[in-house]
Amino acid sequence: MPGPRDVWNHVNRTTRIAGLAARATAPLTALRARRTSRQPGGSGSSRARLIAGVAAIAVLATGTAVYAQANKTVTLDVDGVASTVTTYAGSVDGLLAQNDVTVGERDTVVPAGPLRDGAAIVVRHAHEVTVMTDGVQRTVWTTALTAAEALETLSSRGADVQLVASRSTERRSPFLALELTIDGPARVQVDGTTLTAADGSTTVAQVLDQLGITLGDLDTVAVKPAADGVLVVVSRVVVQDVTTTAEIPAATVTQDDPALVVGKKRVTTKGVAGVRTVVETVTTVDGVETARVPVSDVVSQAQVDEVVRVGTKPKPVAAPAPAAPAPAADGSPVAAGGSANSLNWAALARCESGGNPSIVSSNGLYHGLYQFSVGTWGGVGGTGLPSQASADEQTARAQMLYNRSGASPWPVCGKNLFS
CATH class of the missing domain: 2.20.230.10 (Resuscitation-promoting factor rpfb.)
Structure with missing residues (x-):
């Protein structure tokens, strides 16, 4: 928006015009004095002096007209700050140089060329803005002064255009410093809600401050076109x-x-x-x-x-149980035959008695390594109690029992013979 009006490189017209006026009145005074004291016989000389004086007056008048034509008062608007400037420059370039206004190749100056009195010279410096167009982010140059103006200018680049910037570049980002001109309240979309700031032309940063919105280090701010102006969108980035x-x-x-x-x-x-x-x-x-x-x-x-x-x-194959051999005449056990010798009798003993040849069950019915009953023990030629016989005799008579009946006398632990 226009700033205070002031005068740059203002020329002090009073001093310079006073000098020219003094030079203009001196010949006129001299001319009047000569006319009053004119002597007879000097008419030719007086006429010559009179012609010279008139010529001097004509030259002075012409210089004054040129001076008045060269002096101009123009309006110089640089990035929205307008000033009234009095200058003798004959061109816009001269005016800009006189007022230390530098113009780059991307900047705009309107109008250009000769400078006329009363002209309004508008200078717009280009600056970079980050634009998101149809999902693609890029950096472009613009001479727009407001976010709304920039969006309108850039709308030809795509249907979905917005100005974007992150918190880390807030102080350098051009669009956050642009004036946010809205016909009505400024609306900000943040944290799932839409807030409304007071009416008035202000900057994006000022709108955020007014609404008490604090930006995180990675948060982003986007300015999008809306039906009633622009919409500021704050995105929380983690x-x-x-x-x-x-x-x-x-x-x-x-x-x-x-x-x-x-x-x-x-x-x-x-x-x-x-x-x-x-x-x-x-x-x-x-x-x-x-x-x-x-x-x-x-x-x-x-x-x-x-x-x-x-x-x-390989698993052992149980041989058919042969008929029980008759005991020896002296009552000693007869060695077992068949395949009983290859079985795992130690595993059977561990399962039946824990490998203790003298153990007796709690009910007193079963004895020794293989938990013979007294009747079964006698059936294979044993005498006395099995628990009182040696471990070798118990094993030999257990093998005899196996050769006769297989593993059936040991219905629970008999499977261990084949382990």
């Missing part, structure tokens, strides 16, 4: 590092074990899941994520693979 973790499942490694029967497995190393830690820089605008940039991706805890040993030993 950039932060976000850390997430993910589980890395443990793998399973199998190893053959010839000591285990086929179908049997044994875990020798318990698996432990690992941890993967990812750090990303996430940008949100008004709470909506707009960008995610990876920063780091590391394994913060290595996984431990589970190791499982798998049996490869």
Whole structure:
């Protein structure tokens, strides 16, 4: 808007005109004096002097007219600040040079060329503004003085045009310093609501201050065209590092074990899941994520693979139970035959008695390594109590029992014979 009117390089007309007036009146006074004291016989000389005086008066009058024509009073408007200037410059370029107004190749001067009295010279310096047009951001030059004027000028570049700037460049951003001229209240859209500032021509920064809106370091401000003028839009921008973790499942490694029967497995190393830690820089605008940039991706805890040993030993095949051999004449046990010797009798004993040959069940009915009943013990040629016999005798008579009846005498633990 126009600033105070003042005069730049003002010329003191009184001094210069007084000098010219003194030079003009001196010949006239001399001429009158000569006419009063004129002598007879000097008419030729007097006439010559009179002609010379008239000529001097004519020259003086012509100079005064030229002086009056060269002196001009014009209006000089530089970026909206208008001043009345008195000058003798004959051209607009001379006027600008006289008033220290520098003009670049992007600036505008209207009109240009010769300078006439009463002319209005308008100078607009170009400056850069950041423009978002149809989603594409770029920097352009404009000579507009107001945000509304800049938007109107730039509207030919696209249907969706707006002026943008961030808080970090607020003090340098041209459009925040532009006058925000609105026919009515200024409206600001911020934090999900629309606020209205008081009527009047003001700057974008002043509107924000008036409404008590504080900008964060990364917040952005945009000025968009609206039906009733312009709309100022403040966007809250947050950039932060976000850390997430993910589980890395443990793998399973199998190893053959010839000591285990086929179908049997044994875990020798318990698996432990690992941890993967990812750090990303996430940008949100008004709470909506707009960008995610990876920063780091590391394994913060290595996984431990589970190791499982798998049996490869063939399962034993149970032979048919032969008829029980007759005991020896002296009552000693008869060695078992068949395949009973290849079975895992130690595993059966651990299951039945914990491997204790002298153990007796709590009810007193079952004795020894293989928990013989007294009747079964006697059936395979044993005498006395099984728990009082040696471990070897107990095993031999258990093998005899197996050769006769298979693993059925041990319905729970009999399967261990084949482990």
